[in-house]
Amino acid sequence: MTKRYPGGITAVDGLDLRVREGEVLGFLGPNGAGKTTTMRMLVGLVRPTSGRIEVLGRPPGTPDRLARVGALIESPAFYPHLSGRDNLRLAARYAGAPERAADRVLTEVGLTDRAGSPFRTYSLGMKQRLGVAAALLKEPSLLILDEPTNGLDPAGVTDIRELLRTLGRRGHTVLLSSHVLGEVEQICDRIVVIDAGRLVADGTPDELRGSLGQAVLVIDADPADRAAECLRGHDGVRSVELADGRLRVTTDPALAAALNRRLVESGIDVRELRPVRHSLEEAFLSLTAPARPPVAGSEPPGREQEAATTTGGVR
Numbered sequence: 001m002t003k004r005y006p007g008g009i010t011a012v013d014g015l016d017l018r019v020r021e022g023e024v025l026g027f028l029g030p031n032g033a034g035k036t037t038t039m040r041m042l043v044g045l046v047r048p049t050s051g052r053i054e055v056l057g058r059p060p061g062t063p064d065r066l067a068r069v070g071a072l073i074e075s076p077a078f079y080p081h082l083s084g085r086d087n088l089r090l091a092a093r094y095a096g097a098p099e100r101a102a103d104r105v106l107t108e109v110g111l112t113d114r115a116g117s118p119f120r121t122y123s124l125g126m127k128q129r130l131g132v133a134a135a136l137l138k139e140p141s142l143l144i145l146d147e148p149t150n151g152l153d154p155a156g157v158t159d160i161r162e163l164l165r166t167l168g169r170r171g172h173t174v175l176l177s178s179h180v181l182g183e184v185e186q187i188c189d190r191i192v193v194i195d196a197g198r199l200v201a202d203g204t205p206d207e208l209r210g211s212l213g214q215a216v217l218v219i220d221a222d223p224a225d226r227a228a229e230c231l232r233g234h235d236g237v238r239s240v241e242l243a244d245g246r247l248r249v250t251t252d253p254a255l256a257a258a259l260n261r262r263l264v265e266s267g268i269d270v271r272e273l274r275p276v277r278h279s280l281e282e283a284f285l286s287l288t289a290p291a292r293p294p295v296a297g298s299e300p301p302g303r304e305q306e307a308a309t310t311t312g313g314v315r
């Protein structure tokens with residue numbers, strides 16, 4: 001699909017996007033990449049300039065398809081003077097869902113406590129939760145969420161993440177755009193990265209990280225110069241650098257034990273040996289900004305992440 005806006009901006013440029021049934025697909029790209037425009041086209045809010053779109057096997061925006069697609073695209077619109085619950089009841093009526101669905105989705109997004117307060121008194125995060133709740137009213141086969149965790153506090157991010165995981169496990173198909181790369185990494189089966197309206201990467205989180213090359217082992221050994229000598233030329237070792245008394249060894253991380261043994265058998269003390277892997281954020285930056293220096297193995301220590309902690313946080 002391609003979308004050119006009047007004024008000459010090509011927001012989406014020949015994008016071929018496939019969302020597989022039952023997967024949670026992360027949709028990444030820098031500001032202005034065309035994520036929202038793509039999602040708008042998928043729900044029939046914006047007509048593509050050219051190309052062909054099928055949603056659940058039909059053109060987007062047809063009434064029977066809309067009934068099976070739940071979407072939250074940019075800021076959700078609600079009546080300010082009505083409570084969250086009443087807004088959802090109204091939305092349920094429009095969507096042809098039973099009114100009692102309102103209470104179910106309020107629980108799912110963790111908004112039951114404040115369901116009776118007028119929408120205008122909601123914080124940004126509560127508004128966002130209500131938007132996700134509205135998208136869930138129809139128990140949609142396909143859920144399209146444009147940055148659903150925008151404005152949420154860490155607990156809210158965790159809640160929505162858990163909710164999306166649950167939906168994924170229940171077999172819902174989810175298309176999710178986000179800037180929170182750590183989040184996408186944790187909940188998505190597959191990630192598509194676009195830049196300037198074009199696809200730049202498509203793969204599992206591991207594959208995207210892997211596209212950056214091999215991992216690096218950081219080794220603290222004594223004496224370091226002899227350790228470097230010992231590892232250079234070892235099978236599977238691509239490079240060995242010595243910086244600040246530590247070795248940075250670019251290699252397959254599966255060789256860690258063998259390299260450790262080689263050092264110890266050569267009479268070298270190994271105080272520490274740990275793999276660092278590229279974060280998805282690094283993959284993302286290198287994919288969407290080719291002018292930046294390559295990240296593989298050349299990052300200052302502050303940008304590294306230990307394998308054990310990479311999946312932990314939200315950035």
Ligand SMILES: Nc1ncnc2c1ncn2[C@@H]1O[C@H](COP(=O)(O)OP(=O)(O)OP(=O)(O)O)[C@@H](O)[C@H]1O
Binds near residue numbers: 009010035036
């Ligand atoms: N209605 C519009 N008229 C003209 N240009 C538009 C319109 N909507 C979006 N654009 C332009 O299309 C491009 C893609 O915008 P879009 O909102 O799809 O990006 P995005 O990936 O969602 O960005 P963000 O991460 O900031 O939400 C931008 O250059 C934007 O200025």
Ligand SMILES: [Mg+2]
Binds near residue numbers: 035036037146
């Ligand atoms: Mg957007």
